[in-house]
Amino acid sequence: MTGDVMISLKNVSKVFDSAEGSAAVHDLSMDIVRGETVVLVGPSGCGKTTTMKMINRLVEPTSGEITVNGTDVMKQDPVELRRGIGYVIQSIGLMPHRTIAQNIATVPELLKWDATKVKQRVAELSDILELDEALLGRYPNELSGGQRQRVGVARALAVDPPVMLMDEPFGAVDPIVRERLQDQFLDLQDRLKKTIVFVTHDIDEAIKMADRIAILNRGGVIEQFASPEEILRSPANDFVKQFVGVERGLKRLALLKVSQIGIEEGPVVSPEAPIRDAERAMEKFDYDWCSVVEDGELLGWVDRESLGGCLTVAEAQARPFSAYVTHDSTLREALDSIVTSRTQVAVVASGGQRYVGILSLERISKEIIS
Numbered sequence: 171m172t173g174d175v176m177i178s179l180k181n182v183s184k185v186f187d188s189a190e191g192s193a194a195v196h197d198l199s200m201d202i203v204r205g206e207t208v209v210l211v212g213p214s215g216c217g218k219t220t221t222m223k224m225i226n227r228l229v230e231p232t233s234g235e236i237t238v239n240g241t242d243v244m245k246q247d248p249v250e251l252r253r254g255i256g257y258v259i260q261s262i263g264l265m266p267h268r269t270i271a272q273n274i275a276t277v278p279e280l281l282k283w284d285a286t287k288v289k290q291r292v293a294e295l296s297d298i299l300e301l302d303e304a305l306l307g308r309y310p311n312e313l314s315g316g317q318r319q320r321v322g323v324a325r326a327l328a329v330d331p332p333v334m335l336m337d338e339p340f341g342a343v344d345p346i347v348r349e350r351l352q353d354q355f356l357d358l359q360d361r362l363k364k365t366i367v368f369v370t371h372d373i374d375e376a377i378k379m380a381d382r383i384a385i386l387n388r389g390g391v392i393e394q395f396a397s398p399e400e401i402l403r404s405p406a407n408d409f410v411k412q413f414v415g416v417e418r419g420l421k422r423l424a425l426l427k428v429s430q431i432g433i434e435e436g437p438v439v440s441p442e443a444p445i446r447d448a449e450r451a452m453e454k455f456d457y458d459w460c461s462v463v464e465d466g467e468l469l470g471w472v473d474r475e476s477l478g479g480c481l482t483v484a485e486a487q488a489r490p491f492s493a494y495v496t497h498d499s500t501l502r503e504a505l506d507s508i509v510t511s512r513t514q515v516a517v518v519a520s521g522g523q524r525y526v527g528i529l530s531l532e533r534i535s536k537e538i539i540s
Contacts, residue, residue: 173203176333176365177225182234184220184390194220195390197234204332205363209380211370212413217390218369222335225367226255238333253277256326256334256364264310264321271306274324281329295324298358316347323355327362336368340375352378373414377402377421385410399425419538420502426537428504428529429497433518436528438463441484445477459513461525462488468525471513494519497526501537504529 177200184195195217202208210218223229225236227248236243243251264273271292278288296306299320310318319340326334340348356379359366370376376383377398384395387409394406402422405411414421437451437460451460452474459473462483470488480486494517495504504516508531516534518526 173205175201176204176239177202177367178235178237179221179224180235182221182224182236182390183232184217184224184229185232193232193389195224198390198392200384200392200395202365202367204365206381207359207366207368207379209368209370209376209383210386211373211376211383212386212393213388214371216386216388218386219337221386221390222337222367222369225333226252226257226335228252253280253329254331254333256331258322258326258334258336258339264318264325266310269307269309270301270313270321273310273321274306274328276325277328291328292324295327298327299324300354314347315343316351319343319351320354323358332365334364334366336366338370339368341370341372355379374421377425385413420505423501423505423534423537426501427497428495428499428501428516428518431501431529431533431537433527433529434533436461436515436517438525439472439483440464441469441482441488443483445480445482448472448477448483449474457513457515461517461528463525466524468494468517468519468523491517494523495529496520501529501534505531505534508534 179198179200182195182198183193185193198217198221200208210221212218220229224231225238225243227243231244238251238255265276268276274292274295275288278291283291292306293303295301296303301317301320301324305313305317310321313321322339340351343351352375368376368379370379380398382395382397383401385393385401387393393413394401394410396406399422401410402414402418402425405414405418411418434455437455437457439448439451439460439462441462441464448460452458459471461471462469468491470490472483472486472488476486476489477483491513492511493507495507496519507516508514508529514531516529518529520526
C-alpha cells in the first residue's frame with residue numbers, strides 16, 4: 171500500500187526480564203500509512219498487544235526505532251506522546267467517579283483547554299457517537315456495555331488525535347452490540363480517516379475492520395501483511411491458511427461488492443408483451459421464469475405456470491421478488507438472496523426498484539474459487 175507513512179516500526183524487539191531472554195517481539199518492521207486501519211491478529215502470545223503498546227510507550231521497546239508522524243517516540247515525553255494518541259481498550263477504563271461528560275473531557279482538561287471549548291467538544295463527540303445528551307450527567311455504571319464502549323471511543327477522540335490505538339475494543343460486549351459498534355466505527359472512520367492500529371484475536375473482526383491485516387506468529391513474526399482480500403485469496407503459507415480458517419471463499423464474498431463483478435442481463439419482458447415473448451426470454455436464459463420490467467422499473471416476476479391461459483404478461487399479475495440486492499451489496503448478501511429465492515438468482519436493482527440484472531449461483535461460485 172502506497173501513501174504517506176504515519177507510523178513506522180523498524181527492527182523493533184521487546185524482551186521482558188521474566189521471559190528468560192526470549193523475545194516477545196523480535197526484529198519487527200512495519201509501515202502504516204496515514205488514514206488506514208491496520209489490524210494486528212494472531213494466536214495468544216504472538217506479541218500483537220505488546221507491539222501496539224510500544225507505539226505509545228506503554229511498553230518500552232528493547233531495541234529498534236518507532237516513529238509517529240516522522241518523530242521518534244523515544245525522543246518524546248511519554249505522557250505528552252500518549253495525550254496525542256487516542257487509546258481504546260476492551261475494559262474501557264472509564265473513571266467510575268466521573269460523569270460521562272467528565273470522562274470524555276479528560277484529555278482536553280489535562281491540556282488546559284478553555285471550559286467552553288471542552289463543553290463544545292463533548293457535545294460534538296456525543297452527537298458523532300450517538301450518545302444521548304441525557305447520558306452525559308450519568309456515571310459509567312449507569313450505562314450499558316455498548317454505551318460505555320462508545321464513551322471510550324469518544325474519550326479517545328477528544329483532542330482529535332491523528333493516531334488511535336485500539337486493543338480488542340469490542341471484545342467485552344455481546345455479539346449483536348459488537349456488530350453494531352463495528353458498523354458504527356467503520357462509518358466513523360470513513361468520515362474521520364484516522365490512522366488506526368487495531369488488535370484483535372478474531373480473524374472475522376480483522377477482515378471486517380481492516381484496510382490491511384498483519385498476521386503475527388509467536389515472537390511478533392509477521393507471516394503476512396496484506397489486504398483482507400489478498401490474504402483470503404492467496405494465503406502466504408500454511409500458518410496463515412490455518413489461522414484464517416476453512417471458509418476463505420465465503421469470507422471473501424463478504425468483502426466483494428456486486429458492483430465489482432459482471433452482472434447478467436437475465437430474462438426480461440414488459441407487462442404489455444405477448445406470452446410468446448416471455449417464453450422466448452425464458453428459453454434464451456434456460457429459466458422457467460422472467461422478470462417483468464416497465465420503463466426500467468422492476469415490477470416482479472412471472473413463471474410458465476402463472477402465464478397459462480394468458481394473452482399478455484400483464485394478465486399474469488407479476489409477483490414481487492422476496493428480496494433483491496444493489497450494487498453496494500456484498501456477494502455474501504447476494505448468495506443469501508439466491509439460496510432463499512424461488513427463482514434461484516439474486517436480482518440486482520438500483521434506487522427505486524430500477525432493474526439492473528441478475529447474479530446466478532454459478533457466477534458467484536467463480537469468485538469463491540478464483
